[in-house]
Amino acid sequence: MSSAGRGAFGRTASLVYTLAITEFKRRYYGNALGYFWTLAKPLLLFAVLYLAFTKILNFGGGVPDYPAMVITGIVLYNYFAETTGEGLYGLVANEGLVRKVPVPLLVIPLATALRCFFTLCLNLVAVLVFLAIADVPVTWQWLQFPLLLTALLVFSSAMGALLADLYVPFRDMGAIWEIGLQLFFWTAPIIYPIEAVAPEVRHVLMLNPLAVIVAQARHVLIGQGAPSVTEAMASPAMVAVPIGIVLAALAASILLYRWITPRIAEQL
């Protein structure tokens, strides 16, 4: 708004931040165990998978720093699952807001993405603890990690925004997306190292942006023979595919929210 001396971007940013921080505070407000619970979810999932794979299936023994690899993957996946899983209900759950005040609707999925990002930051502390236990050295490679987080943030919020649009006419999207998330979980190299996958399958898996982010995060944070994404791909040029998917999702969500979502929101 011109009278306030700031543009549409400033308003969007301040709305996203305010909505995200308020909801984040609400969830942990007056709840001493709040942080513990955020941490508990990925840690418990880690414990279950770790036990199942190393003790029951006798798997992972040959993978260096296997626990650190698994927890890194789980925390990153957890962000994707939370942002898209909760973002899906964004427009419907915020019907009051959508229909009663003129807000740029992209604010809603973005606020969810930002709030989940706060949780991700807290969870990354757990990752650091595991890395420290594994005695993983801090290298210059770590500087790549924020870049990967940015890609994850963009991909997850764009997916969340698109799913929120789909959920308005198709109320079974919630159930469908749960299956979708399972697919993302098992096709990303979270509990298995990417180098253990047969090349022809691996080349396909490495087209999925989430799988690429998880694999590359392991490569830069842990190293220890973990292949980089370009090594895991059919050819280094293939890296354009996951990047292209992320950018396409971003462009699609921006265009959709500019032109179509306001109409969809009227149907709520």
Add this chain to the structure above:
Amino acid sequence: MRPIATNCRRPVASSLVPSGRVKAATDSATGLKDAAALGAAKPSARKPAIVLRGVEKSFRVPLHRRGTLKERVLHPFTPMEVEELHAARGVSFTVGEGEFFGIVGRNGSGKSTLLKLLAGIYQPDTGEIRIEGRVSPLIELGVGFNPEMAARDNVLVNGTLLGLSRAETLQRFDEIVEFAGLERFTELPLKNYSAGMLTRLAFSIAINVDADVLLLDEVLAVGDVGFQEKCFETFRRLHKAGKTIVLVTHAMATIRRFCSRAILIEQGRMVKIGDPEDIAELYRETVAREPGAGPEGDPRGARYGDGSAEIEEVWVEDELALRGNSFEQGGWLTICAQVRFEEAMEDPSFVFVIRSEDGRNVFSSATAASDAGGGAFEAGERIMVRLRFRNHLGVGTYEITPCVAHPEGRRWADARKDFSAFAIRGDGWTGAMVDLPNEFAIERKPSP
């Protein structure tokens, strides 16, 4: 911010404007006067703050809601059935800077849609809306309020939603709670606030937004009398300070007291624009023309269906098959409906719903359930549907909603809300909705 608030909405189809006006004038069922001409008759001498030109808005309401992807995949060729709802048809008017402008109309007339169009929550299908300056839409008070959070957080959220920056909201926080008289409760979660406190807080944020144009929807109807006066005082002050105010309301007293001009809307069309006294009078007449449709009630005679059948007439008969409007308590009554089929139909179901004055469903019966009737009907055929029932209704008046549905039971062929009314009289007024057959038993307990 969406384009509407940036003062420069691109004209979507301004060439449609003249035809839109003509259409509004000729189509007008009430045929009162050429709305556009009336708008021009009292030109606002001031600089325009709001300009609407040929604004059209319709909603496509799906007849059966809540689709699923599974349904779409399994039945890809079944067209989605929708009903067009015209909420604004060729609306054109100008509000001058600093004007106090009223929008009047019954429920469902499209006045709230108009306000949402002005606020930029809805986008017009065609036509142009231009607003100069910062807009504060008070469509609903306290949007985004979270009951578990304290006032401070909620003021921050609500203020940001209404267009303030975080810094601005924090700066005004003291002013806001002071106006609301809630200085002592800023750290209390909103769930512990009374309804009055909530309203005061919400209203206080809304008027501290510093807008040039205020859009108000019935917010005056809430809160205690003392606070209402305070609100009125605020409106007067804002009006004096040169703010443009648009108010949607049912309260004619408010229109008379504050507005410099007003507009009457009916079925999305402008009926009249001009002096608040005239508008209030006209509104009263419109409401009076249709008894049973109080200003707060649903639009009587709302109609749904694809028109493949038409319910032409509905009435009630007593045991002697005498048609009437009011009946004694007890005995049997028969609801009769005359239906004409526009298309051939097999096994349609017929439904009657009887509702009490306060809109509760008292009784409802459908052929699908009791399995009378049915069969195949030809296009052009006229039939009578009769529902005989034992009259256990209490004293009062009742509305009948007759419906004809397609066999799948999902699609209405015709459904006419509160199409016909009848009364039950008697001296046994109990204040209860039904008078069920009953008997008392009083027994003395044998003493041990």
